[in-house]
Amino acid sequence: MAVIAVWKCDRDGTMFDTKKEAEEHDKMLELAANITSLIEQHVDIDEKASESIGLILAKRREKLAVACKGKPEVLLEAEEEESTEKAENSDGNKVTNLAANA
Numbered sequence: 001m002a003v004i005a006v007w008k009c010d011r012d013g014t015m016f017d018t019k020k021e022a023e024e025h026d027k028m029l030e031l032a033a034n035i036t037s038l039i040e041q042h043v044d045i046d047e048k049a050s051e052s053i054g055l056i057l058a059k060r061r062e063k064l065a066v067a068c069k070g071k072p073e074v075l076l077e078a079e080e081e082e083s084t085e086k087a088e089n090s091d092g093n094k095v096t097n098l099a100a101n102a
Contacts, residue, residue: 032058 006015006088007022011029016022036054045053057064065072 028058028061031061 006017007019008015009026009029011026014022014025016025032051032054034054035057036050039050039053042045043050060075063077066074093098
């Protein structure tokens with residue numbers, strides 16, 4: 001029997017194949033939480049809506065940075081990529097499923 005290491009994100013319990021992926025996901029969730037707090041401090045908005053906005057912005061942080069530097073059209077490109085990504089990985093789990101007798 002082989003031992004396979006996986007990393008679990010403390011914030012949401014998501015499992016990853018590599019420590020690097022887990023740390024990147026954790027940093028994204030931390031950014032989302034901070035964006036959510038900022039939004040809630042300055043806008044009278046539902047908590048669930050502010051969390052959704054925080055996650056959207058955190059997941060697109062690189063494209064958001066490019067947009068802030070003068071290329072706002074890149075934010076719309078993110079929608080197309082996300083739709084493709086969701087179709088490819090519909091279960092949302094980053095860990096490869098293993099067969100018991102493989």
